[in-house]
Amino acid sequence: MAPMDKYAKQLYDALVNLIINLHLQKGSLTREEMYCLLNVVDMALVDKEDQGLVQVLREWQAGEPNQEIDEIIKVTLLNLDFAKPASLAAGVETICELIRYNKELGEAGTTQEPPQSE
Amino acid sequence: MAMLEMEPQAHLIDLESERRVLSSMLHSEEACIEACNSLQPRDFYSPQHATVFELVRSLYEREVRPTYVELVKEAHTLGMLTSIRDAEELRYIAEHYIYDGNIGFWVKKVRDRSRLRSFEAFIRKSYQLLQEETDRDVEQVLMAAEEELTNLTALEIDDHVDSPEEMARMGYEEVERRFLRYREIKEKHKGVIPLDGLPTGFYNLDKITLGYKPGDLIILGAQTGHGKTSFALHTADAVAVKGDHNVLYLNTEMSRQQIALRWGSILSGIEHERVRSGEINESELSQILRGYNDLMQSGFYSYPCPNLTPEKTISIARKFKAQKNIDMMIVDYIGRMDKQDPRLQEWQVLEQIVKTQKMLAQNLQIAVMCLVQLNPDGSLQGAKRMKNECDLMLKLSPLSKDDLETNPDLQKYDVTPNYEIYVDKNRDGQSGIRIPVYFDLARQTMKDPKRVSV
Structure with missing residues (x-):
């Protein structure tokens, strides 16, 4: 485990504090949402093995918003077991498919039934 | 009771250092290893810090990176x-x-603050x-106070x-030192090896061991009545x-x-029985006085203690190291030490004692010699474990009539040897x-017999 760069650590600490506050003080994050975001922060900034999750999330953010698909991705993320690589890999695959489907929808300009999330 | 409940002095509390250690543990594996190896939750003054330390340590032990x-x-x-x-x-903290x-x-x-707080609580x-x-x-x-203080200053092997x-x-450096010494032996000392440590009192034993060195644990075993104390005093x-x-x-x-x-x-060379009974003449009395004069000028400190425990040896040795700068401690003998835990077997007690003495020798950088009693068959209880701990294991035993008759080598000395020291380790x-x-039983003295050409 390589120590983090000083500025990355400051950013990391600030993000973790913000997430905790949003749960404990503001009540705007549920316990599951807090855990999920904390895990994502750890993966993005601490070089933890993420099975490609961070990259997939970047692609998701860069794509067109779609309320229904975004909701499915969120549920998928909340149900991930971040400690298990197999669960993580399956979640990444599902999210990839949802992003691809959303992209296809955008290109076709039609509304189709989204693929089933695991 | 009020005294006990008082807060420790402010300068014995260092919350900043506690936070820095914990933060570092969250940041690097090196820090985690160092802190987990060196600290315990009780070393943290803040209960919250102690809990955080336990949580981080538990994560690390479960192979979860403790971020x-x-x-x-x-x-x-x-x-x-x-x-x-x-x-x-x-x-x-973060x-x-x-x-x-x-x-x-x-x-x-x-850790230093924690130890000082424990000391303050003890006082x-x-x-x-x-x-x-x-x-x-x-x-x-x-x-009880001495024991508690000894535990507070518990000797730690440098890891x-x-x-x-x-x-x-x-x-x-070690090889270079030996190289220079070898050259010096050849050129200056004409082949006589200078000692690395303290003299053993026997020429051949000096040659084999190069003396009792600081940090050495020496075990000498002998049967009852076969020269343990004589060997100790000869040393x-x-x-x-x-x-x-x-x-x-x-x-x-x-x-x-x-x-x-x-x-x-020993110092006058007059039979012990005659010294004890007073059956000596005036010239011999003067001879004994000269002997005691040598003792008076010497660095021999005696501490008779029938209720010796391993803890007590630690505190006494520390005291004498500080006050008299001793180079060696001789324990005569460890089978007679008090048992701290009656449930332990004899060999377990001996093992514990030997371990303590080895740590003591290393920490104080002195040679420690422990005398132990051999069984009638010449074996030693818990010998294997003792052998593991010590640096030098010697066994003193009488030569049998058979040895003396069948071994012609034993006839080539100025005085016929009657005992042997076996270098077991x-x-x-x-x-x-x-x-x-x-071994001159009458005078309680020992010496090297000199080789003579036959």
Whole structure:
């Protein structure tokens, strides 16, 4: 485990504090949402093995918003077991498919039934 | 009771250092290893810090990288992170970033404060005890205090790991030292090997061991009545009377008078029985006086203690090291030490004692000689374990009539050897060697028989 760069650590600490506050003080994050975001922060900034999750999330953010698909991705993320690589890999695959489907929808300009999330 | 509940002095509390250590543990694996190896939760003054340390350590032991996120998750799952105040303290810890290379410094600060707080609590407790007007056994009170203080200053083996550079440098320096010494032996001393440590009092044993070195644990085994104390005093004579070093001699069996009388015989060469009964003439009395004069000028310190315990040997040795700068301690003999735990078997007690003595030798950098009793068949209880711990294991035993008749080599001495020292283990040199010696039972003295050409 390589120590983090000083500025990355400051950013990391600030993000973790913000997430905790949003749960404990503001009540705007549920316990599951807090855990999920904390895990994502750890993966993005601490070089933890993420099975490609961070990259997939970047692609998701860069794509067109779609309320229904975004909701499915969120549920998928909340149900991930971040400690298990197999669960993580399956979640990444599902999210990839949802992003691809959303992209296809955008290109076709039609509304189709989204693929089933695991 | 009020005294005991008082807060420790402010300068004995260092919350900043505690936070820095914890923060560093969240930041680097090196820091985690260092802190987990050197600290315990009780070393942290703040109960919150102690809990955080336990959580981080538990994550690390479960092979979960202990990041700030993992700590938060763990604390939240266990119900320790329920309010914004709890979160504030965690945030405060995480922000105490330090450069990982400095972790040793901060760990030492936390541990030092912790040890001083324990010492302060010990003093308070002792003072409280003095305030209470109860009829206590003074000896018991002082012994208990001594034991507690000994535990506080518990000897720790230095677990320093040598880097390849350190190992190579040390190896080269050692070889260079030996090379120069070898040259000096050849050129200046005409082949006589100078000692690395304290003289053993026997020429051949000196040659094999190069003397008793600082940090060495030497075990000498002999059967009852076969020269344990004579060997011990012969050693003390070589080191402290003929030599100019200081020796602490602990005897669990003999009285002060008995030890003093033994010296009279050893140093004058007059039969012990005659010294003891007073059956001597005036010239012999003068001879004995000269002997005691040598003892008076020597570095021999005697401490007869029938109720010796391993803890007591530690405190006595430390005291004498500090006050008299002793180079050697002789324990005569360890089978007679008091059992601390009656459930332990004899060999387990011996093993514990031997381990303590080895640590003591290393920590104080003195040679420690322990005398043990051999079974009638010449074997030693718990011998394997003792052998593992010691640097030199010697067995003193009488030569049988058969040996004397069948071994022509034993006839080639100025005086026929009647005992032998068997070198059972020698960490720094040859072992399995038998050294013939002459034990003058009447005078309680030992000597090297000299080789003569036949």
